[in-house]
Amino acid sequence: MKDSSVDDGCQRYLEDPEANAAHLQTCAKCRAEAAGLAEKAGAEPAPIDLDALPLAPWEGSSHRSWGLVLGGAVVVVAIALALCDAAGMSPLHVAESSLTSMEGIRNLLNRATTSLRAASIGMQIAFGAVFLVVNALLVFLLRRAPRGMDA
Amino acid sequence: MRRMLRLFLPLTIAAASLVTAMIAAPPDPGTHAPLTVGDATALLQKTAVIAALLAVWMLAAVALTLMSGREIRYSSLEMRASALHCFALGLVAVTSFALTAIVFSYLIPYYVGVPLLFALGVFAILTKIYGTVAVFHAVGTLVAGSRTREQLARRHWLRGDLAMVVVGVAVLGALRLIPIVGPIIWGFASVFGIGTALATKFGRREPWFLAWRASLS
Numbered sequence: 001m002k003d004s005s006v007d008d009g010c011q012r013y014l015e016d017p018e019a020n021a022a023h024l025q026t027c028a029k030c031r032a033e034a035a036g037l038a039e040k041a042g043a044e045p046a047p048i049d050l051d052a053l054p055l056a057p058w059e060g061s062s063h064r065s066w067g068l069v070l071g072g073a074v075v076v077v078a079i080a081l082a083l084c085d086a087a088g089m090s091p092l093h094v095a096e097s098s099l100t101s102m103e104g105i106r107n108l109l110n111r112a113t114t115s116l117r118a119a120s121i122g123m124q125i126a127f128g129a130v131f132l133v134v135n136a137l138l139v140f141l142l143r144r145a146p147r148g149m150d151a
Numbered sequence: 152m153r154r155m156l157r158l159f160l161p162l163t164i165a166a167a168s169l170v171t172a173m174i175a176a177p178p179d180p181g182t183h184a185p186l187t188v189g190d191a192t193a194l195l196q197k198t199a200v201i202a203a204l205l206a207v208w209m210l211a212a213v214a215l216t217l218m219s220g221r222e223i224r225y226s227s228l229e230m231r232a233s234a235l236h237c238f239a240l241g242l243v244a245v246t247s248f249a250l251t252a253i254v255f256s257y258l259i260p261y262y263v264g265v266p267l268l269f270a271l272g273v274f275a276i277l278t279k280i281y282g283t284v285a286v287f288h289a290v291g292t293l294v295a296g297s298r299t300r301e302q303l304a305r306r307h308w309l310r311g312d313l314a315m316v317v318v319g320v321a322v323l324g325a326l327r328l329i330p331i332v333g334p335i336i337w338g339f340a341s342v343f344g345i346g347t348a349l350a351t352k353f354g355r356r357e358p359w360f361l362a363w364r365a366s367l368s
Contacts, residue, residue, distance in 0.1 A: 055299060057228050060311060061312045063310045073206075073213065076205055080205065084202075131254060134246050134250055135247055138240075141239065142360070
């Protein structure tokens with residue numbers, strides 16, 4: 001059984017540490033092992049150039065640019081209010097318009113359900129089969145683990 | 152299985168593109184009549200509604216990023232790392248939502264359909280909102296994200312999750328205002344967002360289903 005913690009990069013490093021020395025900069029596990037071995041041998045581990053590492057997604061992410069956020073929000077709200085004013089609409093009209101689109105979806109759903117009820121048994125069974133296939137496919141796709149951090 | 156998936160994904164994208172083009176195509180391409188005052192007013196009203204909804208999206212995106220910035224960032228990262236998977240998952244999820252809604256609507260006379268339909272609606276809306284904000288973050292990072300540490304250090308305003316989300320809303324919002332093309336882009340963004348939200352379990356990066364493992368000891 002293959003150990004999932006040892007990937008190809010680690011394997012290559014273990015086979016030829018000198019040729020694959022760059023692997024140490026990306027793999028914390030191998031770096032710790034190399035440091036441990038170096039400590040046992042009384043040698044200094046190779047220094048890591050932090051600036052040479054790629055920028056991590058979380059670096060600087062907690063910074064909150066309130067000026068940009070407030071400026072952007074004010075500009076968007078001002079444009080929306082100006083357009084509403086030019087079109088002679090109130091925010092209530094916008095809410096009504098959104099509700100109208102929801103009403104359209106509801107009508108579509110009602111029509112589909114009525115058609116399904118009026119359909120023959122064969123069609124209803126076919127619909128049930130499609131429903132099961134699509135949901136089985138959804139479950140299959142959901143089983144894949146996310147890979148964003150490891151990409 | 153992987154070969155089947157490779158075949159399935161291009162077919163799914165081709166089918167989705169065809170359906171989207173059919174839905175988005177103008178109903179009568181032969182008419183080129185000049186714009187009347189009524190048409191211009193309707194267009195202005197439509198633009199006003201879109202701009203107002205963009206303002207709401209901006210506020211929702213900022214609020215959600217303040218509440219759970221890390222989750223939004225994880226989802227955005229996943230979308231950029233495996234875009235095709237997120238898109239395929241989004242397409243299948245939207246189809247599943249629609250079919251499940253029809254089934255639950257079918258069950259309304261048996262009373263159990265109403266709470267199920269309500270729960271599905273709430274889940275779908277939450278997925279759409281979360282996913283769309285993750286798309287804003289991904290687009291903002293692609294357009295204005297820092298590439299190097301020096302670039303990041305030089306910036307004072309254009310850094311951080313909030314700024315990326317605001318830039319994403321601005322870019323996608325501007326694209327949304329383009330007639331015909333805008334709704335298609337927004338629709339694709341919604342599909343991507345729903346897929347990303349489900350693929351990362353709303354940024355929590357936990358498995359949806361527990362895997363059974365036999366005890367070895």
